[in-house]
Amino acid sequence: MSIVLVRNGERVHALADECSHAAVSLSEGEVSRKGIECWLHGSCFDLETGKPSSLPATEPVDVYAVDIRDGDVFVDVTVTTN
Numbered sequence: 001m002s003i004v005l006v007r008n009g010e011r012v013h014a015l016a017d018e019c020s021h022a023a024v025s026l027s028e029g030e031v032s033r034k035g036i037e038c039w040l041h042g043s044c045f046d047l048e049t050g051k052p053s054s055l056p057a058t059e060p061v062d063v064y065a066v067d068i069r070d071g072d073v074f075v076d077v078t079v080t081t082n
């Protein structure tokens with residue numbers, strides 16, 4: 001399992017590093033205010049929910065719980081929002 005971490009100000013988001021459309025790595029995409037955009041076909045995934053806001057992807061990617069303690073980032077891969 002690969003995870004992509006995205007820092008947004010003081011927050012850190014953890015998402016499955018695999019686009020739900022064609023299983024390419026989301027960590028090679030671009031991050032914007034709308035989310036993380038898949039580099040291959042351009043679907044954009046919300047950092048909070050993992051839901052795509054644009055086609056061709058129609059299924060969300062898993063989003064994992066993140067805890068930051070003393071500057072260290074902990075990701076609970078057993079807890080997803082999907």
Ligand code: FES
Pocket residue numbers: 019020021022023024038039040041042043055056057
């Ligand atoms: S592979 Fe990501 S949108 Fe198609």
